[in-house]
Amino acid sequence: MDLTDSDITDPTDFPASLPSLVALDAALRCAVCKDFFKGPVLLTCGHTFCSFCIREALSEHKECPSCRKPVSDQSLHRNTTLEEVVLAFLRARPEILTAVKPPELKRKRARSDSSAVAGPSVHRQDEDVEEASDDEVVEYSPSEGERQRSISPRKSKESTPGSAAPTSFVSCPICIEYMPMIELNEHLDRNCAAPRKKFKADEGKLAWQSLLNGKGKAKEKPRLKNGTKKRSPSPPPTRMVKHNYHIMSEKDIRALLTDASLSTDGSKKAMVARHSHFVTLFNANLDTMRPKSRKELIKELEAWEAGKEMDDRQKKKRKEKVEDTKQYEAANQDQFKSMINSIKSRPKPSSSALTTTSAKFALTATDETKGFFDSSPAPSPPKNLKRDGENEVIVLCDSSDVEAL
């Protein structure tokens, strides 16, 4: 997936001057993925996570990631009400952002963006687009009535020649697809699919109004209902279970996969991993109001497997441990030398804070040092080993308790 910074939504998209909105946005996010709750499930301790996130976390440790109280897969309960709250907030979010952003702030940002700033900066799509259309005047006023009136001055924008779009663009907080803000409502209703019809210009405005004063609610409700009816005409499918794979024969596992119409390729280990991960995907999917099709789940499974294969290959490489320490040191010594040379050959940065320990990094602000870390010493392949791998070394912080290695 090709992700850029601009696809990322964050509580600090809201101005710091409105901490209550920052907190609201943060409260609707899962502590594991930092994204909006997707198929939220409630744990017995009272904490809530995305169904997928908690199932992944429980595959490592059977405890709540937040409070460490014990949790089992079976004790998870869908939190449908919270999911509705999240979806309502997602509909409102772009409108709120537009409404609360004072124009002075936007102009200030536009200016600081255009002046070359050393180092990377994070761009947000909504800001960028808003900044792009100079004609757009969003008047800022703290009063509710003012806010409503100030939303979406589309008329002026539509007549702006050369501007990228007639309206603000946003990334869907769920699938990160980039779209006109006004299409987001329907996009969410259609489970992140493309909109059927052209959006009506004031739909988003109505949705926002309905949040502010309850008007337009009549319009919102039937839409939700229709969607639900369409999606679940039959009784909900039953959950899949993970099995005690290690006591099962290869044949049994193949049968399990065939039952689930999954591929039976690969080793027993690969088949077990495939089934187990599919169960996680399948069950997490059941916890969402907008479940994906089986086809989509299988596509996700395949993507996961491809990634896992790559990871496993790297793991193997890393198992080729450093046999000869001296040789290793010698090899690194070469890298040290080339690094020192590369430092010497670079112009000294003007930074006064150039101490020995920060010398290497003080250089990194300049472009010419790009790729500098490609030659950094003591490289270690990506971490990935299981905690109980065969190659483990037991280490004690206190050698009074040292056991034989």
Place this chain on the structure above:
Amino acid sequence: MSAISTKRLQKELAEIRKGCPAGITLLEADDLAVWFLSIEVLGESVYKGEVFSLRFKFGPRYPIESPEVVFVVDNTHQAPIHPHVYSNGHICASILGSEWSPVLSTSAVCITLQSMLASCPKKERPTDNDRYVRTAPLSPKDARFQYHDDTV
């Protein structure tokens, strides 16, 4: 990188770029899977005036799995002399191993390490330093530490 770890790392990065905790500075994150941060203890401590560098490596299972975190050790960088930090930069801290939780983050790790340094009364290497460094795996994630201090 999986979609989840990528998205989560981008969020953390955006947050860190907006403002690091005091004493922590993002040095480099050109590669989303490898970040460098500098860390120093503010105020009175045995490390007064010293700046250290941390390297974070994130695997495709992050944040379900912990990141690999080491102090950078090379010709210009030293690991802090601390009873839980080996001279090769490896750190014996339970939150990087068995006590990791996916709700933790890069800044949470930095803050924990900062307070680990701040509370150190005396500069000392781990007593088994030499032996560990001699036999240590490339990644501390491949070592099994026994944590003697549950607070880090």
